[in-house]
Amino acid sequence: MSAGSSLRDPESREIPGLERILLASEGRPIPEAAVRRVVALACARATVHVFSIARVHGVSLGLPNPGLLPTKREWQQQRDIVATAVKQLRRRGLEAEGQVVGTRKSTKRIIQQATIMKCQAIVMSADPDRNVLVGDLLWSQEPQRVRRRAKLPVYLVLGDDD
Numbered sequence: 001m002s003a004g005s006s007l008r009d010p011e012s013r014e015i016p017g018l019e020r021i022l023l024a025s026e027g028r029p030i031p032e033a034a035v036r037r038v039v040a041l042a043c044a045r046a047t048v049h050v051f052s053i054a055r056v057h058g059v060s061l062g063l064p065n066p067g068l069l070p071t072k073r074e075w076q077q078q079r080d081i082v083a084t085a086v087k088q089l090r091r092r093g094l095e096a097e098g099q100v101v102g103t104r105k106s107t108k109r110i111i112q113q114a115t116i117m118k119c120q121a122i123v124m125s126a127d128p129d130r131n132v133l134v135g136d137l138l139w140s141q142e143p144q145r146v147r148r149r150a151k152l153p154v155y156l157v158l159g160d161d162d
Helices: 032-041 072-091 106-116 139-149
Strands: 018-025 042-055 095-103 121-126 154-158
Touching (some): 032 121, 042 106, 106 139, 139 154
């Protein structure tokens, strides 16, 4: 599978002309290949919602703990990731907006956001698939969890082929 290719039915299920797309990240930078995939799927009047997760690392005794919340620097990194993707999409003529949220449950939050925004597809950058048993323990396999749990098409983009 080449870099930048979809990991889920690459050509046969691609539906160009979508009006609402969620370009999501579990915290990793959004590569140019993911932006290109969104542009390929979108119709001329499409709206793209760029969504990124600032990772909350857990709780302490069932209560939020300030030491486990994202730092100011981590929040800013996520805002920069979103702003860059929004700028790239707007440069290509698409309407785009962005948002960053903090959560421990990024899979649930990404799918929830796609539902709230009435998106027709989710596009995410991803690492290669791992064994499900090992992959369930790795944060880097979050896009695969989104793909398994979402009820709408999820296009995973492998790396950046620039």
